[in-house]
Amino acid sequence: MSEKKYDAIIIGGGHNGLVCANILAKKNKKVLVCEARENCGGMVNHEIINYVPSIPNSVSQSIGGLNLKYNSKSTIALSESGKHIRLIGNQHLDHATIAKFSTQDADRYLEFHDKMSQFSKALGKFMLDSPPRIMNNSFSDYAKLFKLGLNVRMLGKKRFNEFARMIGLNIADELEDNFESTLLQGLIAHDSVLGSNLGPRSPGSLINLLYRMAVHGYSLFGGIYEMDGGSETFISALLDKCSKNNVEIKTSAVVKQCLIEDDMAVGVELNNGEKFFAKTVVSNADPRSTYLCLLGAQNLDTDVKRKINHHRSKGRVAKLSLQLNKMPEFNDCDDTDLNSRMVISPSIDYIEENFNPSKFDKLSSEPVLEICLKKDSNNNSSLDIQVQYAPYKVNGGWENIKNDYVNSIVKIISKYSSNIESCIENKTFITPDDIEQNYHVSGGHWHHGEIQIDQLFMLRPIPGAAQYKTHLDGLYLCGAGAHPGGGMHGISGKNAAKVVLGDL
Ligand SMILES: Cc1cc2nc3c(=O)[nH]c(=O)nc-3n(C[C@H](O)[C@H](O)[C@H](O)COP(=O)(O)OP(=O)(O)OC[C@H]3O[C@@H](n4cnc5c(N)ncnc54)[C@H](O)[C@@H]3O)c2cc1C
Numbered sequence: 001m002s003e004k005k006y007d008a009i010i011i012g013g014g015h016n017g018l019v020c021a022n023i024l025a026k027k028n029k030k031v032l033v034c035e036a037r038e039n040c041g042g043m044v045n046h047e048i049i050n051y052v053p054s055i056p057n058s059v060s061q062s063i064g065g066l067n068l069k070y071n072s073k074s075t076i077a078l079s080e081s082g083k084h085i086r087l088i089g090n091q092h093l094d095h096a097t098i099a100k101f102s103t104q105d106a107d108r109y110l111e112f113h114d115k116m117s118q119f120s121k122a123l124g125k126f127m128l129d130s131p132p133r134i135m136n137n138s139f140s141d142y143a144k145l146f147k148l149g150l151n152v153r154m155l156g157k158k159r160f161n162e163f164a165r166m167i168g169l170n171i172a173d174e175l176e177d178n179f180e181s182t183l184l185q186g187l188i189a190h191d192s193v194l195g196s197n198l199g200p201r202s203p204g205s206l207i208n209l210l211y212r213m214a215v216h217g218y219s220l221f222g223g224i225y226e227m228d229g230g231s232e233t234f235i236s237a238l239l240d241k242c243s244k245n246n247v248e249i250k251t252s253a254v255v256k257q258c259l260i261e262d263d264m265a266v267g268v269e270l271n272n273g274e275k276f277f278a279k280t281v282v283s284n285a286d287p288r289s290t291y292l293c294l295l296g297a298q299n300l301d302t303d304v305k306r307k308i309n310h311h312r313s314k315g316r317v318a319k320l321s322l323q324l325n326k327m328p329e330f331n332d333c334d335d336t337d338l339n340s341r342m343v344i345s346p347s348i349d350y351i352e353e354n355f356n357p358s359k360f361d362k363l364s365s366e367p368v369l370e371i372c373l374k375k376d377s378n379n380n381s382s383l384d385i386q387v388q389y390a391p392y393k394v395n396g397g398w399e400n401i402k403n404d405y406v407n408s409i410v411k412i413i414s415k416y417s418s419n420i421e422s423c424i425e426n427k428t429f430i431t432p433d434d435i436e437q438n439y440h441v442s443g444g445h446w447h448h449g450e451i452q453i454d455q456l457f458m459l460r461p462i463p464g465a466a467q468y469k470t471h472l473d474g475l476y477l478c479g480a481g482a483h484p485g486g487g488m489h490g491i492s493g494k495n496a497a498k499v500v501l502g503d504l
Contacts, residue, residue, distance in 0.1 A: 006032045006248075007504055009268050009276055011255045011294065012284030012440070012479065014042025018238040018247075019493030020282055020478040020500070022063040025245035027501055032276055033242070034253040034268060036440050041235035042284070043439050044488050047430065048319060049231040050372040050384055051224045051341055052488045053215045058128055059490040062497070066237050069228035075221045075341045077187035078416045082332035085183055086340070089222020101181050108178045116210065117218045119163055122151040124214030127484035130467045130495050131458045168453060171209055172200040172348045182347040188220065190345035190368055194388060195446030195486070197316050199355030200348045204452045211451050215487050224341060226372075231488060254440075258283075258294045258475055265474035268294075280474050280500055284493070286441050286448035287461035287481040288313055295472055304471050307462040312455065313481070315432030315444035316358060318390035320409055322383040323426040330417045342371040344412060358389035363401065365408040385409065392432040392443055402429055448481030457483060468496040469503075476500050 008024050010017045013035030025031045033040070043049070051073055060066045074088040085101065087094045091110055099106035125147075132144035155163055166174065171192040175185040189200035192209035199205070217223025227233050242249060253274075258281055259267040267277035283290040291300060291308040300308070330338060345351055345368045354364040370386040387409060394401055406429050413420050432444030441448060449461050458466045460483045468476045468483075478496035480486030 006030045006276065006278035008032075008280045008282055008500060009034060009278040010282045010284055010478070011258075011268060011290075012036070012042065013040030013249060013251070014284045014479060015044045015234060015238060015488060015490055016479045016493030016496075017042070017282070017284030018235070018242060019059060019063060019490040020284070020497045021247045022238065022241045022245050023494060023497035024500060024504075025242070025247045026062075026064065029501075029504060031245075031247045032278065033247060033249045034255050034270065034276070035249065035251045036254040037438075038252055040239060040249065040251065041232060043435070043441065044231050044235055045439075046230050046232060046374070046376075047321065047384075047428070048435070048439075049488060050370060050386055052227055052231055052234075053217065053223055054225060055234065055489060056128065056491060059494045062494050063238070063241050066234075066241075068234060068237060070225035071228060072222075073224045073226055073339075073341050074336075075187070075224065075343060076333070076337050077183050077343050077345065078330070078333075079183050079346065080415055083183075084332065084337070085181070085187060086337070087187075087221040089217075089219045089224070094221065098181070098184065101184070102179075105179045105181050105184060109184070112174075112178050113220055115159065115162065116213060116220065118155055118159060119166070120210045120213035120218045122155060122163070123210055124218060125151055126457070127214060127491055128495070130499050131460070131483050133467055134458055166206055168203055169206045170201050170203050171205040172352070174206060175200075175348065182349075186345040186347040186350060187343055189348045189351050190343055190370070191220070193351065193355070194370065194386065195317055196452075197312065197314060197358075197389075197450055198452070199352045201352050202355075207453060207456070208451050211456075211485060212487075214484075215489055230374075234488065255285075255294060257296060258472070260295075260299060260472065263473060265472050279504060280476060282476045282478045282496060282500060283470075284479040286313060286443075286445070286479060287311055287465070287477060288442040288449075289440070290470065290475075290477060290481075295470070295475065300471070304462075304464070307464070311449055311462055312452070313443035313445040313449040314392040315435060315441075315446060316389040316391065317446055318387040318429065318431045319435075320385040320387055320406060321428045322385070322410070322420075322424050323428075324381045324383065324423045325425040326423050327381065328383070328417045328420045328423040338373050344369040344371070344416065355389050358391045361391045361393055361395050363390070363394060363405055365405075366412055367409060369409065369412065371413070383413075385413075390431055392436070394431075398431045398433055402431070405429075445486075446480075447486030448479055449485075451485045456485075460485070468492075468499040 435444030
């Protein structure tokens with residue numbers, strides 16, 4: 001047997017890997033993090049992230065508390081007519097805002113919000129622990145299943161039936177049943193599909209919204225923040241903890257493979273041939289890379305190989321950053337609006353028409369946009385834009401199409417901001433394909449894998465690996481591809497650490 005110097009080696013220093021590392025180290029485990037990039041943080045990087053949820057207390061407390069400050073952000077759905085909808089996540093004020101357009105929509109919005117918030121709470125409570133193993137005959141798994149059932153049952157008979165009816169539905173039907181404002185429909189539909197490979201008419205788009213709400217304080221338009229100092233402040237805080245907890249970190253350390261002895265993970269080998277041994281190996285890499293590259297297809301049985309090959313993780317969000325030489329003016333918007341989360345998603349049909357070509361790896365010239373005004377420490381401003389749906393691979397190759405596509409995005413923005421072109425100093429555009437290359441995430445997917453009913457909870461990322469343990473003893477998952485999913489919150493890292501500690 002090889003000498004095991006570490007209790008745990010974490011492959012990847014994304015925020016989930018760092019959360020996991022800290023929790024293990026706080027329990028006096030000897031931990032090594034191997035990160036492929038020059039710096040830790042993974043996709044929690046200013047060029048990727050726009051808005052974030054607050055880090056849950058349970059995550060923060062498990063690593064000894066974090067002193068992070070947030071600026072709450074309101075959302076504005078831009079309309080070409082200038083009749084924008086501004087929502088802040090306060091039900092009373094949002095009701096009054098929507099009532100200016102339609103009193104019926106305003107009343108229905110409160111009902112819809114209340115219902116969705118309750119549903120997201122029922123599911124959300126379940127996110128903060130590892131999902132139960134079905135058919136495991138263990139008391140704790142039965143207890144978890146019972147708790148989930150109880151959470152849903154506690155909704156009451158009417159809501160329970162409604163929950164059962166809605167859970168696999170598409171969001172478009174629900175929004176069209178409730179609201180007459182196409183702009184409001186478009187805005188909520190946008191948040192239901194952001195980061196996913198679903199259109200608003202795709203079954204399952206509703207559950208995507210429930211996931212988002214569960215992460216953002218069970219709210220549709222509340223719980224959306226910019227972190228003071230930028231999202232990388234979170235990474236600095238985690239690295240600070242790592243140094244206090246004696247976590248060893250190697251950067252520019254690409255793990256080539258997981259080392260296996262007697263059907264157990266025993267360590268890692270880097271690209272440069274260095275080997276490190278540990279009692280457990282925890283992967284912050286996405287499930288596809290973990291299984292097919294780090295573990296290796298040759299070490300998977302046919303059934304597992306089939307499951308991981310079917311795992312859906314093709315990203316659909318690209319990122320455009322427009323560096324500005326002066327502030328753009330948006331029609332009928334003031335400075336507060338410019339500092340809000342600006343969304344260009346005028347209707348459900350607009351999104352769906354945009355989604356359709358992406359199914360065939362083609363581009364729509366009218367993508368859906370979430371725009372964020374950022375200022376760096378030198379007071380340079382940029383508009384950072386989440387662009388959906390940008391296929392992972394595009395017909396004709398991204399390199400040949402990128403410029404035209406970027407120009408078409410700027411053209412869309414100019415419908416809302418007539419001087420935008422004159423404000424642009426420089427543009428950078430990264431596709432899901434670039435994200436795959438630069439951030440080592442296969443498919444460049446927001447969540448390391450779709451948030452859909454067959455890839456959620458007890459099935460995330462694939463059946464048999466939903467409790468953070470992979471099919472190889474001693475190898476665990478701790479990233480966004482594991483339960484509950486992506487976004488900057490660290491829940492997967494925290495949940496995984498608990499499971500690893502139980503086995504160490
Ligand atoms: C375009 C886009 C926009 C997004 N915008 C937002 C947003 O506005 N708000 C938000 O909350 N979320 C956003 N997300 C999602 C969020 O960034 C991710 O869900 C989150 O960062 C995942 O964190 P993680 O720690 O699980 O994985 P990652 O951040 O992917 O970290 C994994 C780490 O593992 C490393 N790694 C992988 N393979 C190896 C290897 N073989 N050897 C060594 N190291 C390895 C990688 O280099 C990386 O550092 C966005 C995602 C995308 C793609």
